Amino acid sequence: MxxxxxxxxxGLPVKTIRYYEEIGLVAPDRAENGYRDFxxxxxxxxxxxxxARLMGFSLDECRTLLALEADPSRHSRDVRALAxxxxxxxxxxxxxxQALEARLTVLIEQCHGDEAPDCAILDGLSHEx
Amino acid sequence: MxxxxxxxxxGLPVKTIRYYEEIGLVAPDRAENGYRDFxxxxxxxxxxxxxARLMGFSLDECRTLLALEADPSRHSRDVRALAxxxxxxxxxxxxxxQALEARLTVLIEQCHGDEAPDCAILDGLSHEx
DNA sequence: CTTGACCCTCCAGTTGCTGGAGGCCCTACC
DNA sequence: GGTAGGGCCTCCAGCAACTGGAGGGTCAAG
Numbered sequence: 001m002x003x004x005x006x007x008x009x010x011g012l013p014v015k016t017i018r019y020y021e022e023i024g025l026v027a028p029d030r031a032e033n034g035y036r037d038f039x040x041x042x043x044x045x046x047x048x049x050x051x052a053r054l055m056g057f058s059l060d061e062c063r064t065l066l067a068l069e070a071d072p073s074r075h076s077r078d079v080r081a082l083a084x085x086x087x088x089x090x091x092x093x094x095x096x097x098q099a100l101e102a103r104l105t106v107l108i109e110q111c112h113g114d115e116a117p118d119c120a121i122l123d124g125l126s127h128e129x
Numbered sequence: 130m131x132x133x134x135x136x137x138x139x140g141l142p143v144k145t146i147r148y149y150e151e152i153g154l155v156a157p158d159r160a161e162n163g164y165r166d167f168x169x170x171x172x173x174x175x176x177x178x179x180x181a182r183l184m185g186f187s188l189d190e191c192r193t194l195l196a197l198e199a200d201p202s203r204h205s206r207d208v209r210a211l212a213x214x215x216x217x218x219x220x221x222x223x224x225x226x227q228a229l230e231a232r233l234t235v236l237i238e239q240c241h242g243d244e245a246p247d248c249a250i251l252d253g254l255s256h257e258x
Numbered sequence: 259c260t261t262g263a264c265c266c267t268c269c270a271g272t273t274g275c276t277g278g279a280g281g282c283c284c285t286a287c288c
Numbered sequence: 289g290g291t292a293g294g295g296c297c298t299c300c301a302g303c304a305a306c307t308g309g310a311g312g313g314t315c316a317a318g
Contacts, residue, residue, distance in 0.1 A: 004295065014296090015276060023274095033283060035296060044255065051254040055236070056229050059274070069251050076248035080240045083250050087233045094226045097219055100185050104216045107184070111209045119205035121212050122198050125180040126173065133264065143265090144307060152305095162314060164265055188305070265314070272307080282297070288290090 002031075006038045010046040017046060025049060025063060056086055131160075135167045139175040146175060154178060154192060185215055 006028075007014045020026050021036070026045055028036040038046070045066060052062045061082055068074045110120035135157075136143045149155050150165070155174055157165040167175070174195060181191045190211055197203045239249035 002296075013276085016274085018297095019275060033296080034298095035283085048254050053274090055233060055254065056226075065251070065254065068248075069255070072246055074246045074248070075244045076240050076246060076250075077242045077244065079248045079250045080237060080242035083233060083237050083240070087230065087237060090226055090230050090233065094223060094230065097185075097223045097226070100183075101216065101219050101223065104184060104212060104219065108209060108212050108216060111205050111212070113206045113209035115204045115206065117201055117203045117205065119197075119203070119208045121205075121208045122194070125177050125184065125194065126198070131265075142307085145305085147266095148306060162265080163267095164314085182305095259318100261317090263315085263317105266312080267310105269310085270308085273304100276303080277301085279300085280298090283295080285292105285294085287292085 001038045001043065003028075003036045003038070006036075006043060006046060009043050010050050012046055012050050020046070020049060020059075023059065025059065025066065055083075056090055057082070061086065130167045130172065132157075132165045132167070135165075135172060135175060138172050139179050141175055141179050149175070149178060149188075152188065154188070154195065184212075185219055186211070190215065 001009070003014050003017055006012075006017055010017070012020075017026070018036075021028060026038075026042055026049075028038045028042055031037045048066065048069065049062050052065055053059075057065060064082060065079065068079050107121045107124045110124075112118070112120075130138070132143050132146055135141075135146055139146070141149075146155070147165075150157060155167075155171050155178075157167045157171055160166045177195065177198065178191050181194055182188075186194060193211060194208065197208050236250045236253045239253070241247070241249075
C-alpha cells in the first residue's frame with residue numbers, strides 16, 4: 001500500500017507519515033520504484049499513533065506505547081502509568097488555562113472598549129504584580 | 130541597567146530578553162563595552178511583555194499591544210478586541226483539553242493496571258473510531 | 259594578578275509537523 | 289508516441305518561543 005493510500009486509511013497527512021518514518025516510529029518497505037509500501041500491521045500502527053496523538057500523548061510516549069503494544073509480556077500497569085501521567089499534565093494545563101481565562105475575563109470586563117484611549121487591559125498589563 | 134539587572138527587575142530570563150531584542154520588541158542602548166543598557170521605559174516595556182505573555186498573548190500580539198500602549202490616540206476598543214480574541218482561543222483550548230481529559234479518564238478507569246498484559250488503554254487506541 | 263561572575267555573539271536543538279523546490283514515475287488520453 | 293495530470297521521492301526551510309552551550313571579552317574584589 002503506498003503512502004497516499006496509507007494516508008486515507010489512517011487519516012494522517014502524507015507528510016506526517018513520512019515524518020513518523022523519519023523518526024523511526026514506522027518502517028515501511030520500499031517498492032522497486034522507491035515508493036514506500038505499507039503492510040496491514042504498519043497501517044494498524046499508524047492508526048494507533050493517530051489515536052494516541054489525539055489522546056494527547058507526545059510522540060515519545062507514543063513510541064513507548066507502540067513498544068508496549070508489541071510486547072506480549074507487558075504489564076498493563078506500565079501503560080496505565082503513562083496514561084495517568086498524561087492525564088495529570090492535561091489537568092495542569094486545564095487549571096492554568098482556567099486561571100488565565102479568569103484573569104482575562106476580569107480585565108476585559110473592566111475595559112470600556114470604546115474610542116477613548118483609557119484601557120483597563122493595558123493598565124493591568126502595566127501595573128499588575 | 131545591564132541585562133542581568135533587567136532580568137531580576139522583570140522576572141524574564143536573560144536569554145529571553147536578548148531574544149526579545151532580536152525580534153525587535155525592545156531596543157536597548159549599548160554601553161561602551163558592548164553591554165546592553167536598559168532605561169526605565171524599556172524595563173517597563175519588558176514588564177509589560179512579561180505580563181502580556183502570562184496573559185496568553187502571542188509575541189506578535191504583544192508587539193501590537195506595546196504599540197497600542199505607546200500610542201496616545203489608541204482606541205481601547207482595539208485592545209479589547211485583541212483580548213477577546215485571545216479569550217476565545219483560551220476557551221477553545223480548555224474545551225479541547227476537557228474533552229481529552231474525559232476520554233483519557235474513561236480509558237484509565239477501564240484498565241486494570243496490574244501485571245497482566247491485557248490493557249483497555251491499548252485496546253482503545255487500537256480499535257477506537 | 260587571578261578568580262569568578264558577568265557580559266557578548268553565534269549556532270544548534272526543542273516539538274510536531276508543514277510548505278515548497280526540483281525531479282522521477284505512472285496512467286490515461288489523443 | 290507524446291503529453292498532461294497526478295502521485296511519489298528527497299532535501300531544505302520555517303513555524304513559536306525560547307533554551308543550552310561553545311568560545312571568548314569584561315569587570316570588580318581580594
